[in-house]
Amino acid sequence: DEEKEFEDKLDAIIRFNHVETLKLCLRDLNREVDPLYVGNYLSMLAETVMEVGLSLAIKTLGRKPRGKNKVSDMVVMGMGKLGGREMSYNSDLDIIFIYDGDDHEFFSRLGQKMISVLSTPTGEGYAYKIDMGLRPSGRSGALVSSLESFKKYHEENARLWERQALVRARPSAGNMKLGKRVMGAVEYFVYEKPLDEDFHKEIHHLRLRMEKELAKESEKKLNLKTGRGGIVDIEFLVQMLQLKFGHDYRPVRTQNTYRALEALNRCDLIDEDAFRVLRDGLYFLKKLENMLRLLHDGATSDLYENDFRKLALELNTKGDGEKLKETYISKTNEIRRIYERYFS
Structure with missing residues (x-):
């Protein structure tokens, strides 16, 4: 049969x-x-x-x-x-x-x-x-x-x-x-292929649209992927720099965001402060995303108050949800600071 x-x-x-x-x-x-x-x-x-x-x-x-x-x-x-x-x-x-x-x-x-x-x-x-x-x-x-x-x-x-x-x-x-x-x-x-001089403005415009239309963050809900200072902030910044410098710097031509960050740093195309914030931020957000998806057994990126408490137990922060949320806010603020510096 x-x-x-x-x-x-x-x-x-x-x-x-x-x-x-x-x-x-x-x-x-x-x-x-x-x-x-x-x-x-x-x-x-x-x-x-x-x-x-x-x-x-x-x-x-x-x-x-x-x-x-x-x-x-x-x-x-x-x-x-x-x-x-x-x-x-x-x-x-x-x-x-x-x-x-x-x-x-x-x-x-x-x-x-x-x-x-x-x-x-x-x-x-x-x-x-x-x-x-x-x-x-x-x-x-x-x-x-x-x-x-x-x-x-x-x-x-x-x-x-x-x-x-x-x-x-x-x-x-x-x-x-x-x-x-x-x-x-x-x-x-x-x-x-040549790029328009202000191509980064178009990328930034799309990023802000995603934040507004997809993340829909509020006092009760954050989004670690498309929200303010989330994973997409890092991805869009890295990809903008790859498009900008990839013609002259072959090492930055890589599909992986971590590898691209390392290559941009080695080629002195981002400063040490930006590299550290983006690398550590990406590691933190990816770990959080993986644990969140295991917790809900689904492809979610939304974070509610209750999620921070549950994730704190898994992430070895002694079950302190408030502390984990503070860390999240601090890291995403830092990521957005770097993002705005390079897109301004």
Whole structure:
């Protein structure tokens, strides 16, 4: 029974993902691993599951592409936290499908099948939620792009935020030779094309919109991702500096925020005070995010009064929620101070 065999394989993928994540959770709760390790491990786990999911999608599609096209002529590009190897628990997968050839219909069906394999719930749950919003033309664009149409879009139509998003693009599954060719195009679009003199103002405008429309902070609720002085403050600042200096300083061309910070510091492109505040702040916020998501078993970034009290027990601050909140306010204030200095 082919359908039963398919479901069994699907269950096996989901079980493997859950067991590996659980093993990491236990090590994390036991304070054996740091947020950098967690982000890298979860991202490598996702890439392994994606590779198996793509193979299963190819086997169950039941047809081959026409002409000289091969089933292996597609790469899955990891974006966002996946591309930067900075995933947290319950993170979605931000991905883009790029193929080499002319059988658009086949590769569209293959992309749809892979999404179905990874995100369809079974008795074991599901592997990942998939976000395709960073593909060319966003949610209104085609599910998959040929390499040529990808290059044409970014040459002629891409907006600054799309160029910024490509800073974290990385081949994550599928044809890695094709992935290398995609990365050649990505490096050109991100680091070689000229930038408007006041490009940073557009990035800053988008950041403030995210804070207002997504974080919606209040006296009762803070948001450690999109809120004031949150993770996105650090990411946007680092990416702005990568776009600004990446043309002349190759070491800053990296998808990972920590690595980019270190490279910017080594190249004397940020001062020691900024480096220390951003590095320590990112470490603190990532640790907090991981613990918060374990606490709620979901992809939340909202922090309420009660969360600080519960997280204080896990973060070895002697159960003092007030003290943890004070530390949070202090660190996010410092991050925003640095952010404003570089964006002013």
